[in-house]
Amino acid sequence: MSNSQGAKTWVEVSSAALQNNVRLLKKRIGKKVALMAVVKANAYGHGLTGTAAIALLSGATWLGVDSVDEALQVAPVAKKTPTLILGYTPLARVKDVVRIGARMIVYNQETIRAIAATKKAARIHIKLETGTTRQGVGERELLSLIRTIRRYPKITIEGLSTHYANIEDTTDHAYAAGQLAAFIRLAAVAEKAYGKEIPVKHTACSAAAILFPETHFSVARTGIALYGMWPSHETYISAKERGAALPLQPALTWKTIIAQVKEVSKGTPVSYGLTARLTRNARIAVIPVGYFDGVDRKYSSVGTVLVRGRRAPILGRICMNMCMVDVTDVPGVRLEDEVVLIGKQKSELITPDEFATKIGSFNYETVTRINPLIPRRYV
Numbered sequence: 066m067s068n069s070q071g072a073k074t075w076v077e078v079s080s081a082a083l084q085n086n087v088r089l090l091k092k093r094i095g096k097k098v099a100l101m102a103v104v105k106a107n108a109y110g111h112g113l114t115g116t117a118a119i120a121l122l123s124g125a126t127w128l129g130v131d132s133v134d135e136a137l138q139v140a141p142v143a144k145k146t147p148t149l150i151l152g153y154t155p156l157a158r159v160k161d162v163v164r165i166g167a168r169m170i171v172y173n174q175e176t177i178r179a180i181a182a183t184k185k186a187a188r189i190h191i192k193l194e195t196g197t198t199r200q201g202v203g204e205r206e207l208l209s210l211i212r213t214i215r216r217y218p219k220i221t222i223e224g225l226s227t228h229y230a231n232i233e234d235t236t237d238h239a240y241a242a243g244q245l246a247a248f249i250r251l252a253a254v255a256e257k258a259y260g261k262e263i264p265v266k267h268t269a270c271s272a273a274a275i276l277f278p279e280t281h282f283s284v285a286r287t288g289i290a291l292y293g294m295w296p297s298h299e300t301y302i303s304a305k306e307r308g309a310a311l312p313l314q315p316a317l318t319w320k321t322i323i324a325q326v327k328e329v330s331k332g333t334p335v336s337y338g339l340t341a342r343l344t345r346n347a348r349i350a351v352i353p354v355g356y357f358d359g360v361d362r363k364y365s366s367v368g369t370v371l372v373r374g375r376r377a378p379i380l381g382r383i384c385m386n387m388c389m390v391d392v393t394d395v396p397g398v399r400l401e402d403e404v405v406l407i408g409k410q411k412s413e414l415i416t417p418d419e420f421a422t423k424i425g426s427f428n429y430e431t432v433t434r435i436n437p438l439i440p441r442r443y444v
């Protein structure tokens with residue numbers, strides 16, 4: 066796609082890749098399990114509303130967001146699709162969630178009282194603490210939370226959930242199995258205390274959804290795989306060993322253009338702090354993206370971009386809105402040539418994993434850090 070719209074940097078998202086990944090995940094979880102498209106963090110950098118729309122058209126029937134603000138943003142696209150806020154809702158914003166009918170993950174008495182104060186009907190999902198030591202309640206707090214909820218007939222416990230701490234980082238899934246057992250036990254405790262079935266149970270992130278059918282319950286909350294990335298190399302290996310490696314297609318390409326080309330002689334320093342020095346006469350291209358855009362400063366002098374289908378190294382320190390690239394070995398480079406930071410150009414490819422690994426990070430962080438102000442184009 067050419068840059069006829071005049072952006073200096075933009076993200077292209079392949080609708081076909083997203084559709085492919087939704088279909089693969091739906092097939093993996095089967096007809097009885099609903100697919101929640103986890104579109105939090107600006108849909109992992111892919112653009113919240115555009116991605117949500119494509120995921121819903123492709124067969125996802127739940128949306129997972131981080132915050133009340135994301136829930137409000139996605140509401141016109143979600144329409145009647147149930148939307149679950151996975152992160153924390155400040156007490157002052159509880160009324161907004163109730164007003165739009167989104168679901169909240171709940172684990173505090175204070176949140177229940179804030180919902181009750183709205184005097185409106187609300188459906189909530191309780192988070193069970195099974196060993197991640199993040200959000201959630203253990204047995205004692207669970208019982209006391211349910212006692213409080215039962216005092217307010219307008220509040221319905223629609224769901225129970227948990228999240229795995231050690232399912233991506235390893236090929237040994239014993240800890241996750243322990244969390245699953247704890248979830249099953251706590252869910253039974255919750256239903257007994259509530260006096261009825263709590264219909265929507267969910268534990269599975271992408272790794273669990275791909276590897277372990279016993280984690281699926283009613284809804285699988287998939288993020289990273291939806292975007293065509295593997296949660297980790299370990300998950301990929303585990304899937305391969307089980308003959309369960311899905312042909313996921315990466316959906317995101319991050320592009321920019323060349324803002325200047327200059328000939329620079331051997332020995333010249335490049336960028337702030339004189340952080341690189343040319344070891345030969347060189348041709349340098351300035352590209353108009355920097356750490357504000359999501360190119361981590363650790364990428365200074367270690368990163369690579371694609372120009373005219375070739376790899377070109379980043380030289381010197383990443384600036385706020387610019388960085389410099391050595392294009393000496395790329396013939397014919399011109400002003401406004403397209404540059405790929407993540408994705409494919411001709412036969413070369415820079416994956417989010419490659420980008421991340423060079424700076425001691427991982428694919429989730431790299432894509433979610435692409436500045437949300439950068440335009441997303443669905444192709």
Ligand SMILES: Cc1ncc(COP(=O)(O)O)c(C=O)c1O
Pocket residue numbers: 103151228269270271272286287288289290296
């Ligand atoms: C509570 C919760 N559920 C589901 C997900 C989706 O995980 P993944 O992207 O690994 O599928 C996340 C992601 O961080 C999460 O925090």
